[in-house]
Amino acid sequence: MNLIWKLLSKHISKGQLLGFFFANLIGLTIILLGFQFYIDVLPCFTGEDSFMNDDQVVLTKAVRSSSVVSGQTNLFSPDDVEDLRSQPFVESLGVFSSNEYHANATMSIEGNTIFNSEVYFESVPDEFVDIDKSQWNYAEGDRVVPVLLPRSYITMYNFGFAKSHSLPTLSDGVLGMVDISLFVQGDGKKEVFTGKLIGFSNKISSILVPQSFMDWTNRNFSSQSHSQPSRILVHFDNPASKEVTSYLEDHGYEVDSDQMNNEKTAYFLKLVVALVMVVGALISALSFYILLLSIFLLVQKNEDKLENLLLIGYTTRSVAWPYQMLTLVLNVGILLVSICAVFILRGYYYDYLLALSPSLDKSSPMLMIALGVGVVLVLSMLNFIVIHNRIQQIWYSKRRNNGVVS
Structure with missing residues (x-):
């Protein structure tokens, strides 16, 4: 050879x-x-989202120019909710509750304030949050409140604030580095709570708190009647089925834009x-x-x-x-x-x-x-x-x- x-x-x-x-x-x-x-x-x-099932989708009502002219809102009425709940392709349904009072949040890492602004709390029934219930609960009188943050928060911090201020980047494994203070004010009362960061989710666009905390604070810090929900969390048996798609189109419902994006x-x-x-x-x-x-x-x-x-x-x-x-x-x-x-x-x-x-x-x-x-x-x-x-x-x-x- x-x-x-x-x-x-x-x-x-x-x-x-x-x-x-x-x-x-x-x-x-x-x-x-x-x-x-x-x-x-x-x-x-x-x-997959760590805290919410992949078959759960967030629904909103489409806002069109005709709706604005006619004075129609993008809120879900009780009849809308019950009609959706009765559909055979819906396994479970929960409405987003929102705060009826003023709320501010301050977040800091190693003594450096990275966020200080008025915020918007939301909550869903606890069964829709895939977290150990021993971590996701609130009882009246507690000073510590478990919270979930939108994943967009950590992305903005890691790409922007962390680099420019020579601070460490964050991951789900170092959540304890984030110090959160929650300021609640309404109906002539003020309270300060410590937020305990449980994690981040792709399916929320606001700070998510336990349903028990939302119910208690709305009762104690707001005299307003509870408003109708603008978003609904639905667990479909098959979100991609023709029945689901047809129903959403017929009723003018949209899947949350972040999921679509x-x-x-x-x-x-x-x-x-x-x-x-x-x-x-x-x-x-x-x-x-x-x-x-x-x-x-x-x-x-x-x-x-x-x-x-x-x-x-x-x-x-x-x-x-x-x-x-x-x-x-x-x-x-x-x-x-x-x-x-x-x-x-x-x-x-x-x-x-x-x-x-x-x-x-x-x-x-x-x-x-x-x-x-x-x-x-x-x-x-x-x-x-x-x-x-x-x-x-x-x-x-x-x-x-x-x-x-x-």
Whole structure:
């Protein structure tokens, strides 16, 4: 085999092989990086909420210009709620309660105030919050109130305030670093409570407190009658069913915009990654074609030697093997370098993903590696088949020229 390699390797063009190597390296790296990026980023938009079931959706009434002119509100009446509750595709339903008094919140980390503003409390029945009830409760007289914050709060803090003030970024694992004070005022009374941060949720846009705390504070700090809800939390048996979609459209109900935006973002992400991977596949296909041209030129230059080797008894397989091994070594080398490049590039963008979604679990790269191995196996098999067929053509052509019938 070494003798065959020495005979056939004299006309190898290192420039052509390097051209193939780098072209295929770029193409394969684009494919693998696009695939890994998609796996890493998708959970930021479609990951399950830690505190609310994925089949629970927040409904609001659509606000249209005709509604404004006619004086219609976007509030759900008791009849609206009961009609929705009676539908066969609704497993359970809860209304959002809101505070009827003034509320302010101050949040600080390591003594640095990061938030101080008037806020809006909301609550839902406790069975809709997937938290240990020993942590999610409030009894009259307690000075500590468990709270859930919108995940957008932590995103704004990590990307904006933390970097500019040299403060640590937050994740779900270091919630104790956040000090929260809640100021409640109304009906001539004032109270200050300490907020205990339980976690963050994608399905809320305000500070969520236990239902018992909301009921008690509304009774004690407001003389107003409770207003009708503007949002409803519904647990559907299948949110994507035609019955649900048709009912929502007929009644002018909308799924919370944040959830819709996440779905649209996930779809756009899939589209962009697919386009990027197609570009990478085209580059790899072109580099594959370049390699075949290089091998064919090499075979053409060594045609006399190949014919002689075949005539003295070497098999087509043994003569084709050096060229096949050359392509295999190149492809394996490209795969290894591509995987290393993906790991390096992944390190640059993953910190930003953690800032965007601190609870994000680092996904395994095994699927990306498996994809790379699969691509290289397919390319190598094609190379093996094409090279073997080319050597066979030379052998059959030689036999025909010598008048030998196969």
